[in-house]
Amino acid sequence: MKDLADVALDTLSQQKATYGDIRLIDTFSESIQVKNGNVTVLKRSQERGFGIRVIRNGAWGFAASSDLSRESIQRVALLAVKVAQASSTLKTEDIRLGETEKIVDTYETPVKLDPLAVPIEDKIGLLLEADEGMRGIEGIKIAQSKLNFWKTKKLFASTEGSLIEQEIVESGGGITATSVKNGETGSRTYPGFLGGHYKTMGYEFIDSLAFAENAGRIAEEAVALLVAPEMEETTTTVIVDGPMVAIQIHETVGHPTELDRVFGTEVSLAGTSHLTPDKMGNLRFASQIVNITADATLPGGLGTFGYDDEGTPAQKSYLIREGTFTGYLTSRETAPLIGQNSNGTMRAAGWGHIPLIRMTNVNLEPGDWKLEDLIADTDEGLFIVSPTAPSIDDKRLNYHVSTEVGWRIKNGKLAEMVKRPSYSGISYELWRECDAICSRDEWEIWGVPNCGKGEPMQSMHVAHGASPARFRKVKVGRKK
Amino acid sequence: MKSREQLQEIAESALRAVQGDQVEVGLDVTEMGVTRFANSGIHQNIARETEEFRGRVILGKQIGGISVVSLDKDRVSEGMRAAHELAKHQRDDPDFKSLPESVPVEHIDRVATVTPEERAQCVQDIVKVARGNNLTAAGVIYTIDTTAEIMNSLGANSFGRTSYAHVDATLMTDNSSGFTTATAKDFSAFDGRALAETASEKAILSRDPVEIPPGKYLTLLEPPAVAELLAFLNYIGFGARAFQEGSSFMSGKIGKRITGDKITVVDDVNHPDTLGFRFDAEGVPTNEVTLIEKGTARNVVYDSYYAHKEGKPSTGHAIEQPNPYGPYARNLRLLPGESTREDMLASIDKGILITRLWYTRLVDPDKTLVTGMTRDGTFLVENGKISKGIKNMRYTANILETLANAIMISGEQSLQWFGGSIVPSLLVRDFNFTGKTEY
Numbered sequence: 075m076k077d078l079a080d081v082a083l084d085t086l087s088q089q090k091a092t093y094g095d096i097r098l099i100d101t102f103s104e105s106i107q108v109k110n111g112n113v114t115v116l117k118r119s120q121e122r123g124f125g126i127r128v129i130r131n132g133a134w135g136f137a138a139s140s141d142l143s144r145e146s147i148q149r150v151a152l153l154a155v156k157v158a159q160a161s162s163t164l165k166t167e168d169i170r171l172g173e174t175e176k177i178v179d180t181y182e183t184p185v186k187l188d189p190l191a192v193p194i195e196d197k198i199g200l201l202l203e204a205d206e207g208m209r210g211i212e213g214i215k216i217a218q219s220k221l222n223f224w225k226t227k228k229l230f231a232s233t234e235g236s237l238i239e240q241e242i243v244e245s246g247g248g249i250t251a252t253s254v255k256n257g258e259t260g261s262r263t264y265p266g267f268l269g270g271h272y273k274t275m276g277y278e279f280i281d282s283l284a285f286a287e288n289a290g291r292i293a294e295e296a297v298a299l300l301v302a303p304e305m306e307e308t309t310t311t312v313i314v315d316g317p318m319v320a321i322q323i324h325e326t327v328g329h330p331t332e333l334d335r336v337f338g339t340e341v342s343l344a345g346t347s348h349l350t351p352d353k354m355g356n357l358r359f360a361s362q363i364v365n366i367t368a369d370a371t372l373p374g375g376l377g378t379f380g381y382d383d384e385g386t387p388a389q390k391s392y393l394i395r396e397g398t399f400t401g402y403l404t405s406r407e408t409a410p411l412i413g414q415n416s417n418g419t420m421r422a423a424g425w426g427h428i429p430l431i432r433m434t435n436v437n438l439e440p441g442d443w444k445l446e447d448l449i450a451d452t453d454e455g456l457f458i459v460s461p462t463a464p465s466i467d468d469k470r471l472n473y474h475v476s477t478e479v480g481w482r483i484k485n486g487k488l489a490e491m492v493k494r495p496s497y498s499g500i501s502y503e504l505w506r507e508c509d510a511i512c513s514r515d516e517w518e519i520w521g522v523p524n525c526g527k528g529e530p531m532q533s534m535h536v537a538h539g540a541s542p543a544r545f546r547k548v549k550v551g552r553k554k
Numbered sequence: 555m556k557s558r559e560q561l562q563e564i565a566e567s568a569l570r571a572v573q574g575d576q577v578e579v580g581l582d583v584t585e586m587g588v589t590r591f592a593n594s595g596i597h598q599n600i601a602r603e604t605e606e607f608r609g610r611v612i613l614g615k616q617i618g619g620i621s622v623v624s625l626d627k628d629r630v631s632e633g634m635r636a637a638h639e640l641a642k643h644q645r646d647d648p649d650f651k652s653l654p655e656s657v658p659v660e661h662i663d664r665v666a667t668v669t670p671e672e673r674a675q676c677v678q679d680i681v682k683v684a685r686g687n688n689l690t691a692a693g694v695i696y697t698i699d700t701t702a703e704i705m706n707s708l709g710a711n712s713f714g715r716t717s718y719a720h721v722d723a724t725l726m727t728d729n730s731s732g733f734t735t736a737t738a739k740d741f742s743a744f745d746g747r748a749l750a751e752t753a754s755e756k757a758i759l760s761r762d763p764v765e766i767p768p769g770k771y772l773t774l775l776e777p778p779a780v781a782e783l784l785a786f787l788n789y790i791g792f793g794a795r796a797f798q799e800g801s802s803f804m805s806g807k808i809g810k811r812i813t814g815d816k817i818t819v820v821d822d823v824n825h826p827d828t829l830g831f832r833f834d835a836e837g838v839p840t841n842e843v844t845l846i847e848k849g850t851a852r853n854v855v856y857d858s859y860y861a862h863k864e865g866k867p868s869t870g871h872a873i874e875q876p877n878p879y880g881p882y883a884r885n886l887r888l889l890p891g892e893s894t895r896e897d898m899l900a901s902i903d904k905g906i907l908i909t910r911l912w913y914t915r916l917v918d919p920d921k922t923l924v925t926g927m928t929r930d931g932t933f934l935v936e937n938g939k940i941s942k943g944i945k946n947m948r949y950t951a952n953i954l955e956t957l958a959n960a961i962m963i964s965g966e967q968s969l970q971w972f973g974g975s976i977v978p979s980l981l982v983r984d985f986n987f988t989g990k991t992e993y
Binding site for chain 2: 107109112113114115116117118119120121122123125133134135136137138139140141150153154156157158159160161163164165166193194195198202215216218220252254257258259337338339340341342343345348426427428462463464465466467468469471472474476494496498499500529530552553
């Protein structure tokens with residue numbers, strides 16, 4: 075691969091590029107899905123290709139191809155230069171990248187059990203066992219379960235002399251039970267985060283997930299949802315589980331702290347951000363107990379790597395410190411605009427995409443509560459688990475989260491189940507009402523395998539460390 | 555770009571590479587250019603070429619699938635052998651009957667290569683209007699040229715080549731924005747200046763937006779907003795999988811009224827503006843399907859797997875196989891009415907005009923209930939005229955109920971990028987706004 079990278083870099087140097095890099099990427103993936111006792115998807119995929127990024131005449135160009143011949147790489151490098159020249163006809167100012175070290179290194183996800191080497195029969199057997207567990211509960215019409223694995227080999231080489239090889243291994247999956255009766259449905263998922271749970275780990279992570287042990291429980295809850303009442307509109311205390319906290323972090327902290335969108339470069343799709351640089355260091359975004367970090371070095375997170383796709387080392391930084399908005403996710407191009415160096419968050423969703431600022435592992439640092447103590451400490455409210463879909467405005471202020479299920483809290487105890495409670499409001503008002511966070515014992519890094527951003531859409535793997543937390547004065551439910 | 559003969563040769567060698575009871579291969583070659591602009595300059599600009607194949611190998615009722623980003627003959631053969639190996643480890647799928655036996659289809663559109671310079675010129679036309687009005691421009695231009703060959707061991711052999719292009723432009727003041735969009739097969743159909751003028755007018759009209767209280771309002775939904783609602787309806791239940799599972803709003807409702815009698819929705823593959831091929835991912839010709847006729851549920855769309863379960867022929871709506879989603883209506887069209895935009899505005903004493911929706915998500919699929927935000931041009935309409943811009947609001951609406959509340963439908967319709975549907979504007983009663991934001 076190194077010799078192919080040299081073909082690109084030599085071509086870019088001959089074309090007097092100010093800067094250039096190439097990423098050669100080879101991804102193997104496997105997908106297994108079971109529905110109602112049938113293996114409906116058993117598929118393997120391989121994506122191999124390269125993308126060349128160049129600055130010429132002060133403007134960016136990018137070209138990519140799945141043809142890895144030397145001739146193709148030379149031709150595509152010239153195409154990238156041509157694209158940059160077209161960009162330069164309407165540039166706002168010359169692109170300047172922040173300083174970086176020349177890095178020659180390798181990184182590999184620590185893996186105990188290569189997921190692609192585990193026999194297919196074992197994986198199918200695991201899913202069928204969970205499937206039977208769900209369908210063993212009367213009233214379950216649809217039982218679905220899935221496993222997904224990725225092994226990605228990446229080579230990054232730049233005209234500045236960096237040469238970085240990485241191998242990232244990701245594993246995960248989930249199960250879903252759905253009841254159907256008289257046009258009504260009830261769905262519950264396990265582990266309860268957007269249909270699955272994913273980590274940069276090997277098959278040992280799947281072994282820890284205990285699908286079969288949880289299949290019957292979620293199936294019973296799915297059936298109970300058919301007759302559970304909906305939540306009336308009210309303002310109350312809400313305790314949410316780790317996955318709910320994760321989705322809140324994702325939508326109300328992760329996206330609005332992406333510095334590229336702050337500077338307007340995502341206006342055409344994702345929008346901008348209310349967290350403008352003048353607020354950094356002085357906006358009281360959350361209550362004082364809230365600390366939110368971006369940490370690409372956390373073992374096992376889906377946003378864990380050695381180097382980002384600009385060759386910047388993985389690192390940890392604070393976005394919210396003791397409730398105050400203190401920092402952004404940055405890149406070599408954007409960080410200097412606020413007087414900083416990149417904190418290493420530029421990633422591309424494969425060889426055919428340009429790197430963008432993406433969340434890594436963006437985490438709510440743990441507090442010291444136990445969930446059972448937190449519920450016992452709450453006279454009246456709602457305990458909500460398992461988000462289904464978030465929605466938020468294009469500056470990341472007005473949020474809405476739909477969920478699978480909730481339970482009323484009465485006198486410190488869980489009471490009646492409610493169906494699909496939703497809650498909404500203004501993001502910083504929610505975080506300012508956070509008055510309790512559970513401890514590291516209940517803290518988990520929840521993987522999001524489908525964070526969307528960019529045009530063409532890039533589906534990125536990111537994660538959020540979170541434990542259950544309590545929020546006061548939250549608007550829940552909807553008017554009948 | 556590879557020729558049809560080259561693709562057929564690769565497909566035939568793929569079918570020969572394995573000894574399955576049935577074998578299917580799909581080949582795609584795509585060249586895509588995307589130019590993004592922001593702060594009135596081009597900041598992201600890409601050219602990408604992709605060659606890819608997908609294969610299914612069937613042994614009895616055991617199915618193995620493969621996809622590889624390459625059309626190199628050796629890698630295609632290696633991939634097909636991998637699919638064959640997967641099939642051997644697979645369990646029987648008792649619901650699988652057969653790959654489709656289908657007549658060959660050929661769909662070839664006129665395709666013109668679009669250069670980065672041509673895309674940059676269109677951006678310059680947009681930015682020139684923005685600067686002339688002291689506005690900032692952002693947006694995107696896509697140009698896509700794609701070729702596909704689908705072949706199976708039962709005789710399916712469909713080939714297509716087509717192109718499509720898309721422009722979004724958002725023009726902004728310091729506290730307002732206006733959006734415009736266009737999608738067509740042919741990039742040369744776009745007039746960047748005219749598109750920018752529309753967005754400019756909206757941005758200027760919505761400057762210094764005022765806040766109005768949430769509640770139910772008579773609302774004019776422009777085509778991008780209508781397309782977003784229709785896309786979610788499609789996602790919930792125009793396909794046979796959800797229909798058969800009982801989770802679709804169409805389940806058990808065929809022949810029954812499900813929305814207003816002004817509403818007819820078809821999957822209209824034959825409309826001249828529609829994008830994509832006139833065959834599906836199994837190579838089956840796509841039929842025109844009436845989904846909702848004057849408010850009454852009529853049909854859903856099928857691929858071969860779900861069609862066999864009901865003993866019906868496929869309607870040609872398969873997406874890439876294997877997948878857990880089932881068939882999908884790719885060419886939705888909400889039939890137009892007869893009203894003009896002027897008629898619709900004139901009929902509003904007090905109401906709201908929505909240019910586009912944003913981040914629409916399901917709240918309750920059983921009720922086709924969704925929520926989302928307005929964006930890039932939300933206006934108060936008073937006494938038949940747009941009076942001022944209003945701050946963006948959250949809406950929460952039952953889609954079928956919203957369609958039933960349509961009191962006027964425009965005669966003009968347009969192809970929308972979001973969902974790929976062809977839709978008119980709708981004037982609807984009681985569109986439900988449930989929250990507000992700060993801008």
